[in-house]
Amino acid sequence: MSRTTRSTRLLALVAGASLVLTACGGDATEDGGDGAEGTAGGQGGGDALTVWIMEGTNPDATPFFEEVSTAFEEQTGATLDVQFVPWASAHDQFTNAIAGGTGPDVAEVGTTWTPEFGDAGALMDLSDQIGEAGLAEQYLPSLMEAGTLDESVYGAPWYAGVRSLVYNTEMLEAAGVEAPTTWDELVEVGTALKEADPDVIPFPVPASVHTTTPFIWGAGGEVAVQEGDTWTSGLDSAESREGLDYLVSLVDEHGLSTPAASTWNEADTRDAFAQEDAAMIISGSWTPKSIIEANADLEGKLGVVPIPGQDGGMAPSFAGGSHLSVFETTDQPDLAWQFVEMMTSGEFAQKWGEQTGFFPGTNDLLSELEEADDPLVAPFATQMKDASKTLPVTPMWGQVEGAQVLPAMMGTLLSGDATVEEATQTAADEMNEIFGS
Amino acid sequence: MSAPSLGSARRPWWLLAPTLLVLGVLLLWPIVRVVVLSLQDFGLRELVRGGAEFIALDNYVAVLTNERLWRIALPNTVVFAAACVVLTVVVGTLIALVLHQLSGVWRTLVTMAIMAAWAVPAVTGTYVWVYLFDAREGFLTGLLAQAGLIDLATQNLFSDRGWFYAIATLNVVHHGFPFVAVTVLAGLTTIPQELHEAAMIDGATAWQRFRQITLPLLKPVFAIVTILSTIWDFKVFTQIYLMPGGDGANRSVLNLGTWSYVTAMSQNNYGMGAAIAVLLTLLLLAVTVIYLRTLFREEEL
Numbered sequence A: 001m002s003r004t005t006r007s008t009r010l011l012a013l014v015a016g017a018s019l020v021l022t023a024c025g026g027d028a029t030e031d032g033g034d035g036a037e038g039t040a041g042g043q044g045g046g047d048a049l050t051v052w053i054m055e056g057t058n059p060d061a062t063p064f065f066e067e068v069s070t071a072f073e074e075q076t077g078a079t080l081d082v083q084f085v086p087w088a089s090a091h092d093q094f095t096n097a098i099a100g101g102t103g104p105d106v107a108e109v110g111t112t113w114t115p116e117f118g119d120a121g122a123l124m125d126l127s128d129q130i131g132e133a134g135l136a137e138q139y140l141p142s143l144m145e146a147g148t149l150d151e152s153v154y155g156a157p158w159y160a161g162v163r164s165l166v167y168n169t170e171m172l173e174a175a176g177v178e179a180p181t182t183w184d185e186l187v188e189v190g191t192a193l194k195e196a197d198p199d200v201i202p203f204p205v206p207a208s209v210h211t212t213t214p215f216i217w218g219a220g221g222e223v224a225v226q227e228g229d230t231w232t233s234g235l236d237s238a239e240s241r242e243g244l245d246y247l248v249s250l251v252d253e254h255g256l257s258t259p260a261a262s263t264w265n266e267a268d269t270r271d272a273f274a275q276e277d278a279a280m281i282i283s284g285s286w287t288p289k290s291i292i293e294a295n296a297d298l299e300g301k302l303g304v305v306p307i308p309g310q311d312g313g314m315a316p317s318f319a320g321g322s323h324l325s326v327f328e329t330t331d332q333p334d335l336a337w338q339f340v341e342m343m344t345s346g347e348f349a350q351k352w353g354e355q356t357g358f359f360p361g362t363n364d365l366l367s368e369l370e371e372a373d374d375p376l377v378a379p380f381a382t383q384m385k386d387a388s389k390t391l392p393v394t395p396m397w398g399q400v401e402g403a404q405v406l407p408a409m410m411g412t413l414l415s416g417d418a419t420v421e422e423a424t425q426t427a428a429d430e431m432n433e434i435f436g437s
Numbered sequence B: 001m002s003a004p005s006l007g008s009a010r011r012p013w014w015l016l017a018p019t020l021l022v023l024g025v026l027l028l029w030p031i032v033r034v035v036v037l038s039l040q041d042f043g044l045r046e047l048v049r050g051g052a053e054f055i056a057l058d059n060y061v062a063v064l065t066n067e068r069l070w071r072i073a074l075p076n077t078v079v080f081a082a083a084c085v086v087l088t089v090v091v092g093t094l095i096a097l098v099l100h101q102l103s104g105v106w107r108t109l110v111t112m113a114i115m116a117a118w119a120v121p122a123v124t125g126t127y128v129w130v131y132l133f134d135a136r137e138g139f140l141t142g143l144l145a146q147a148g149l150i151d152l153a154t155q156n157l158f159s160d161r162g163w164f165y166a167i168a169t170l171n172v173v174h175h176g177f178p179f180v181a182v183t184v185l186a187g188l189t190t191i192p193q194e195l196h197e198a199a200m201i202d203g204a205t206a207w208q209r210f211r212q213i214t215l216p217l218l219k220p221v222f223a224i225v226t227i228l229s230t231i232w233d234f235k236v237f238t239q240i241y242l243m244p245g246g247d248g249a250n251r252s253v254l255n256l257g258t259w260s261y262v263t264a265m266s267q268n269n270y271g272m273g274a275a276i277a278v279l280l281t282l283l284l285l286a287v288t289v290i291y292l293r294t295l296f297r298e299e300e301l
Helices: A002-038 A061-076 A087-100 A114-119 A127-132 A141-146 A169-174 A183-196 A209-218 A238-252 A259-263 A266-274 A287-294 A333-344 A347-356 A363-371 A378-386 A397-402 A405-414 A420-435 B003-038 B044-049 B058-064 B067-101 B104-119 B122-132 B139-146 B161-188 B193-201 B206-217 B219-234 B256-266 B270-300
Strands: A048-054 A079-085 A106-110 A156-161 A163-168 A224-227 A230-233 A280-284 A302-305 A320-326
Touching (some): A061 A079, A079 A087, A087 A106, A087 A397, A087 B044, A087 B256, A106 A333, A114 A320, A114 A397, A114 B044, A127 A333, A156 A333, A156 A347, A163 A209, A163 A287, A163 A378, A169 A183, A169 A302, A183 A238, A183 A280, A209 A238, A209 A266, A230 A420, A238 A405, A259 A266, A266 A280, A266 A287, A287 A302, A320 A333, A397 A405, A397 B256, A405 A420, B003 B270, B058 B270, B067 B104, B067 B161, B067 B219, B067 B256, B122 B139, B122 B161, B161 B219, B206 B219, B219 B270, B256 B270
Parallel strands (some): A048 A079, A048 A106
Antiparallel strands (some): A106 A320, A156 A320, A163 A302
16 A cells, blocks of 8 residues: 555656656757757857846836847847846845845846945956957946946946936926026925925925935035045035035925925835926936826926036036946856847947937947937936036945935934934944945 | 664654754754854955955944944834734733634624734735825824824824834734734633633622633743744834835834844845844843743742
C-alpha cells in the first residue's frame, strides 16, 4: 500500500518536473527560431534583456515600449522585459536589488542617484561605449556631468525636465490678474485669487525638494557648496533663509496654501491642481499632458511661465532627468548598450520626448524643441536654457535625498514646529554629517 | 540489540530536523547576519564590493548616544505599544463578552464584522484610515472640526506627533482586537455555567463575577493574547511607514522600526540600521521575559 503511494508520488513529481522542463524547452526553440532571422548584430539570439523604467513619465508607456520591443527584437533578436517602477519607492528598490543581486540589465536612474550607485560599483562605466558611438558631444553637457564621477560615465543621458509655474488661466482671469513675474506679484496674485474664490488654494506649498529649491536659489542661496573635495550645506546661509522666509510667509502670513499640503508630495500637489482645487503650482515640463489626461476639462486652460525671480527675471529650478544605466551584474553588456543607444539617440528618443513633454538628452533634439512655439513647451524651454540648476553631483547626495533632509525641513516649517532659523540649522547639520564635513 | 535504543534516542532529533532546518534558514541565519552587520561599517559600497570593516560597538554607541533614540524613537515605540496592547486587550475582551451573550443571527453578524476588520490587510487598512483623516476632505477630520476639536484652517493632523500616533493607535487596535476577541471568546465558552449561576445566587454583581471567576480562569488566555499583542505592537512598521510623513520625512514620528528601515535602506547605513534592529529585538525580548516571569512566579506562589 505504502509502496503504491510512494511510486504514485514519484510519478507525479517526474511528470511535474518534465512539464517545467518542456515549458522551458519550448521557449528556447521558439526564440531561437525568431532569432535566426534577425540576428544581424550577431548577439544573443533568444536572449532577454530586463529593463526597469520609472512609472508615470509617459502616460502611454505601454504602447511605446511595445514598439521599442519590436524594433529591438528586429535589430538584435533579443526580447525586452520592461518593468515599471514607481519613483517614490525606486531608490529603495534599487538598493534592495543591488543587495540581493536581482537588479535588471538596464535601468532608468534619476540623475541625482547615478553618482551614488556608480560610486558604489553597481553601475557599469559607459565612457568607452559612448565614445565609440560618437555620442559624447551629442549628449546634453549638464546631464553628462550629472552622471560623471572621476571620469567614469555611469549613465547615458536619456531625457531632462525642468519645473516652472503652471497655472489655471480660467481662475486667474476670474480674479482679474495676470501670471506673476516677481515674488511680490506672486503674493498679490495669490491674494486676489483667494478673494475671488476662498475655496481655491492659490499656491499650495508641499514639503518637496523641487518646489522648495527655486526659492532658495531665487534668493541667491545654495543647497550645498563644494570647496575642494568637501561639500558643505548652504541651507543655513542668510540668502537661503531669506528665500525660505518668503516661502513660509506665503503659507502662514498670506494663507495661500493649505495645511494639508504640509504632508503632500509633488504628485499630490499636481492632483489638487488637476481637480481644480489649486490655482498655481510649481510643476514639471512633463506634467501638463498628464494633468489634462487626468481632467479633460482643463484642456486649453493651462498656462505656463518661468518661475518668477525675487525682483523680476527668473528663479532657477532643478534641471532633473534620467540616465539609462547598465547594471554591473548584467551578463549581456553589449546587448544592454545597444538598447541604451537605441533609446537615447534618434527616433525613439525624439518620440519619447514628444510623448512625455520631457526634453530629449541630446543637443540636436533639444534645439528642435526650442524653436517650436508651443505655449506649454516654450516657457519650460526658456527655464531649462536660462534658469536651471543641478543639485550637488556627489555620491553622498543620494543619502541626503534618502534621509529626506529637505522634505523634513519643510515639514517642520509648514507645521510651524520650527522657525526658519532652527529648521535650516537642523537640516544643514544633518546634511553636513552625511557629507562628513 | 542496541540499534533500536540508539534509534529511539535519536528519533526526536529526526522528527525535529525539518523544523529546525526551516527555522535555521529562515530565522537564525538572518538574525546572525543582522548581528554581524550591526558590528560593521556597512554602506552601499560594501554591499556591492564586499570588504566591510568591523568597527566593534561603534554603531551601538552611535545609536545609544543619539538624541533621536531617547527623545523620539524609544518613547514613540514604547508608549504607542503600551497604549495599543492595553486598548487591544480591553476592547477585544469587551467584544468577546458581548459575543458570549449574543446568540443566533446577531452573533454571526457581529463575528463577521469582526472578521472583516481582521481580514483587511494592514496596507489597505492604513490607507483607509489616512483617507478618513485627510486634512482637507477626510470624513473624520470633518467631524472633529465640527466638534471644535481641531481647526481645519491651520491643522494637518499627520504633522502632529500626538494626533499621528492617535490615528495609528486606532488603526492598530482596530486591526488587532478581533484576534483577542476570538481567543477570549473561545476561553469564555470553557467556563462552566454553574460557577456564574452560583455566584449570582450569592448576589455577585457582573463586575464581581468577571473579576472573581472569568479573570482567574482565563489567565492563561490573557497571558497569550497580551504577549502576542506586545510583540506585534512593539514592531509595528507598515501602519506607521505608510502614513503621511511616516517614511522618515517627519522626524518626530519615527519609531524604532521605521528608524531602522530608513537608516538602513534610504540612507544606505546598513550597519547602524541593523544595530537599531538588534536593540529593538533585545527590548522586545526583555519585555517578554519580564512579563513571563511575573506571570509564572505568581503561579508558583
